[in-house]
Amino acid sequence: MESQRVAYGETLLEIGEDEKIVVLDADLSSSTHTIMFGNKYKERFFNMGIQEQNEVGVAAGLARSGKIVFASSFAVFIVGRAYDIIRQSIAYTNLNVKIVATHAGLTVGEDGATHQMLEDIGIMSGLPNFRVIAPADAPETRKVIKKIAYMDGPFYVRLSREKVPTLLNDYEFELGKGILFKDGHDLTIISTGITLSIAVDAANDLKAKGIDAAVIHMPTLKPIDSELVSKYAKNTGKVITVEEHSIYNGLGSRVAEIIAEHGTAKLKRIGVMDQFGESGPGWALLEKYGISKENIIKKSMEIIR
Amino acid sequence: MNIEEQKEIKLKANEIRTLAIKMIYNAQSGHPGGSLSASDILSVLYFKVLNVDPKNPEWSKRDRFVMSKGHASAAYYASLALKGYFPINDLFTFRKLGSILQGHPTIHVPGVDMTTGSLGQGFSTAIGMAIAGKLDKADYNIYVLIGDGEMDEGIVWEAMINAPHNNLDNLIAILDRNKYQLDGSTENILPLGDIESKIKAFGWEVQSINGHDIEEIYNAIKISQNKNGKPKMIVANTVKGKGVSFMENTHEFHGKAPNKEQYEKAIKELETEREKILKEGST
Numbered sequence: 001m002e003s004q005r006v007a008y009g010e011t012l013l014e015i016g017e018d019e020k021i022v023v024l025d026a027d028l029s030s031s032t033h034t035i036m037f038g039n040k041y042k043e044r045f046f047n048m049g050i051q052e053q054n055e056v057g058v059a060a061g062l063a064r065s066g067k068i069v070f071a072s073s074f075a076v077f078i079v080g081r082a083y084d085i086i087r088q089s090i091a092y093t094n095l096n097v098k099i100v101a102t103h104a105g106l107t108v109g110e111d112g113a114t115h116q117m118l119e120d121i122g123i124m125s126g127l128p129n130f131r132v133i134a135p136a137d138a139p140e141t142r143k144v145i146k147k148i149a150y151m152d153g154p155f156y157v158r159l160s161r162e163k164v165p166t167l168l169n170d171y172e173f174e175l176g177k178g179i180l181f182k183d184g185h186d187l188t189i190i191s192t193g194i195t196l197s198i199a200v201d202a203a204n205d206l207k208a209k210g211i212d213a214a215v216i217h218m219p220t221l222k223p224i225d226s227e228l229v230s231k232y233a234k235n236t237g238k239v240i241t242v243e244e245h246s247i248y249n250g251l252g253s254r255v256a257e258i259i260a261e262h263g264t265a266k267l268k269r270i271g272v273m274d275q276f277g278e279s280g281p282g283w284a285l286l287e288k289y290g291i292s293k294e295n296i297i298k299k300s301m302e303i304i305r
Numbered sequence: 306m307n308i309e310e311q312k313e314i315k316l317k318a319n320e321i322r323t324l325a326i327k328m329i330y331n332a333q334s335g336h337p338g339g340s341l342s343a344s345d346i347l348s349v350l351y352f353k354v355l356n357v358d359p360k361n362p363e364w365s366k367r368d369r370f371v372m373s374k375g376h377a378s379a380a381y382y383a384s385l386a387l388k389g390y391f392p393i394n395d396l397f398t399f400r401k402l403g404s405i406l407q408g409h410p411t412i413h414v415p416g417v418d419m420t421t422g423s424l425g426q427g428f429s430t431a432i433g434m435a436i437a438g439k440l441d442k443a444d445y446n447i448y449v450l451i452g453d454g455e456m457d458e459g460i461v462w463e464a465m466i467n468a469p470h471n472n473l474d475n476l477i478a479i480l481d482r483n484k485y486q487l488d489g490s491t492e493n494i495l496p497l498g499d500i501e502s503k504i505k506a507f508g509w510e511v512q513s514i515n516g517h518d519i520e521e522i523y524n525a526i527k528i529s530q531n532k533n534g535k536p537k538m539i540v541a542n543t544v545k546g547k548g549v550s551f552m553e554n555t556h557e558f559h560g561k562a563p564n565k566e567q568y569e570k571a572i573k574e575l576e577t578e579r580e581k582i583l584k585e586g587s588t
Contacts (some may be wrong), residue, residue: 022440044440046471054429054463061433064412064419066365067440085460088423089430093412 001163002138004194005102008159009033011145012070016041021149022062024048024071026055031161032072032102056082056099060089063096068149074108075101075117075158079124090154091127098148099124100157104134105244106272106289107162107194107282116277121192122249124156125222131175132222134158134193137166140219143173151175158193160244162282165197168217178225184214187238187300188265190229192218192251195242195291202296209297211304218251229258233265238303240268244291247271268299306353308586311519315582317387318348318519322548323575324383324396330568332400334408338558339452340380342483342516342543347384349522350448359389362415368445369434371419373427374452374481375409376560382406382414390416425458427451428478432464435476435536446530449478454486457495468536469508476536477529478509481516483545485556501540509538516541549574 012023013036021041027050029035038045048055052073059071071078078101079086090097101120108116124132133148133155135141141159148155171179181196182203191199196217203213214232218225233239239259241252252269259265272289286292306314321344329335351357355368372381379399386393391405391414398404405414409422418434421427431449438445455461468476482500484491491497505511512528514521522541529537545559546552549571552563563571 022437046436048467051463051467053425053460054432054467057426057429057460057464058433058436058467060426061419061430061435062437063433064430065369065434065437065441067437084423085426085429088420089426093420 002166003163004135004138004141004159005033005161007138007141008100008102008145009036011142012037013040015146015149018068019044020066020068022046022067022069024055024059024069026050026052026073026077028073034070034072052077052082053085056085057089059097060093060095064093069097070100071097072100072102074115075104075120076115079117079120083123087127091129094129094153096152098155098157100145100159102159103161104158105160105193106277106285106291107160107244109161109282109285110279112279113276118246118272118277119249120158121221121245121251125249130154130156130222131220132156133220135219136194136196136217137164137168139166140168140171140173144219147173147175160194162194164194167196167200173219176220176223176225178228179217179219180214180228181217182215184212184236186212186236187240187303188214188216188232188236189240189242189296190216190218190251190255191242192221193244195244198286198291198293199242199296202293202300205293205297206300211300213300221251221254224254226258229255230262230264233259233262236265238266240270240296240299240303242270242291242296244286245271247273266303268303270295270299306520306523310353312582312585314348314352314519316579317352318345319575319579319582320387321347321380321383323572325379326549326563326568326571326575328379328383328396328399329562331397333562334400335379335562336376336560337552337563338485338545338556339374339377339481339483341547341549341552342545343374343377343450343481344380344547345517345519346450346479346481346522346541347380349519349526351384351388353523354526355448356445359416362390366443366445369418369447371427371431371434371447371449372410372421373425373431373449374455375421375427378408378410381410385414385416388416424452424455425460429460429464431476432468432473435468435473436471438475439471439473445475447476449476451478451480453480453482453484453491453497456497456500465504465507472534473536474532474534477526477539478537479539479541481543482540483543485545485559487556487559489556504538508535510535511538511540513540513542516543517547548578
């Protein structure tokens with residue numbers, strides 16, 4: 001088990017020698033771990049105080065002046081509170097700002113629904129020019145951060161609070177490409193972000209039941225790998241999506257659009273139904289809200305029938 | 306500044322006003338009131354202060370200017386065209402389908418340093434530019450023009466408290482205090498009260514001037530260029546709709562184009578003003 005946000009902080013530290021890189025945070029730097037960069041590169045780290053709107057505005061101004069800007073906070077605040085500034089000053093201007101949000105989804109845990117962002121994939125995917133990425137584990141987070149630092153224009157990266165199993169040490173990250181983690185012929189499970197390990201566990205259990213499930217990890221939500229989705233929808237005829245996000249406007253919705261346009265497969269979506277979360281341990285919350293191995297197996301049996 | 310220079314800048318301000326009214330009339334949409342109140346400030350900035358090169362709009366050492374009150378785009382675009390960033394004729398595509406001159410300023414227009422229109426954001430992005438200037442140990446200044454209605458936005462106060470903390474003495478903000486916003490008087494809708502004291506309390510150096518007096522605007526900017534570790538705010542007391550009698554001191558023309566009759570009257574008044582300026586000093 002490894003932490004994505006620690007991986008984020010370590011990667012910023014690793015690439016931090018580049019004087020073009022400036023990092024902003026809104027009084028959560030010891031939680032997002034941007035402080036690792038801040039401790040070493042004091043002059044290029046700005047703790048904005050608890051002001052996400054100005055954080056994003058300042059990020060835009062820095063980027064307009066040639067800087068590579070990383071702006072962080074919890075997903076619920078930086079996306080929720082600063083949306084209009086993200087839209088007008090970063091998306092429309094197509095400026096070089098990387099919004100890296102931690103504490104996305106239910107696995108925020110004990111802080112409860114006020115802090116559990118479940119709509120961000122939808123909100124951020126609606127913005128032209130933005131690319132949206134949800135890495136599965138710590139090694140993939142490192143690869144994503146290194147890559148997007150030197151890709152021009154705006155990105156949104158969604159990270160979790162909880163430590164997650166390490167699965168993708170040996171996989172490269174390529175923007176807009178899904179990863180076929182396990183091949184299979186009977187059905188396809190597509191996951192984004194930290195739910196990959198749950199999808200893999202479910203696929204292993206399904207195998208014992210004689211069902212051969214493919215597992216695809218979709219790190220890039222936008223632009224999504226529609227080619228890979230279409231191919232596996234066609235080959236297996238049955239698709240299940242899994243995400244720690246609202247059932248609306250996330251991975252499941254995007255996959256539904258692709259399948260509808262190509263008319264090739266049955267689909268079941270697993271995510272948070274139209275509701276808020278609550279306080280509790282992160283992984284237990286995922287179980288309670290149906291983002292679980294058991295639910296994937298149940299839905300698989302339904303769709304196979 | 307000598308009399309001849311002042312006269313030049315007054316004439317440019319008159320041209321900005323005239324073009325802005327023509328553009329808004331031509332588009333049958335836009336914001337005359339706040340364009341007219343800002344014209345003298347824009348004229349001093351573009352024709353006396355800003356170190357910019359219209360032939361090289363993205364020159365890295367240029368002074369930056371952010372039009373945070375982006376709805377005054379007509380006056381802003383007119384200033385840029387008069388400065389030579391693009392042909393004057395382009396102004397008459399303002400707000401039309403396919404034009405580069407969108408309803409509110411965008412960085413796709415040569416000379417525009419930041420896309421604005423959603424109020425308060427330009428002020429915040431200017432802080433980012435000022436921080437970048439400090440990081441690069443650059444000599445240029447960042448100028449930002451904000452509206453008084455715009456001061457209602459929370460992000461303005463987030464930015465306000467942040468700038469002194471970062472010692473941004475390369476940041477010069479000018480507040481177009483025309484006392485009207487879309488729905489009415491600023492003092493009825495959400496009173497700013499003693500705005501000078503409020504801004505001063507945040508740690509800014511504040512001056513209060515007549516925003517239609519060319520020399521006062523210029524002198525206030527010169528004083529503000531002082532590198533003493535503090536951001537500067539110039540409260541420019543202006544008249545909404547300045548220069549067109551029936552647009553003055555009312556919110557009615559905040560976001561409304563004149564009809565034909567009003568347009569002709571406005572242009573006539575601006576022509577009369579132009580002749581008056583031309584006669585100045587020629588005794």
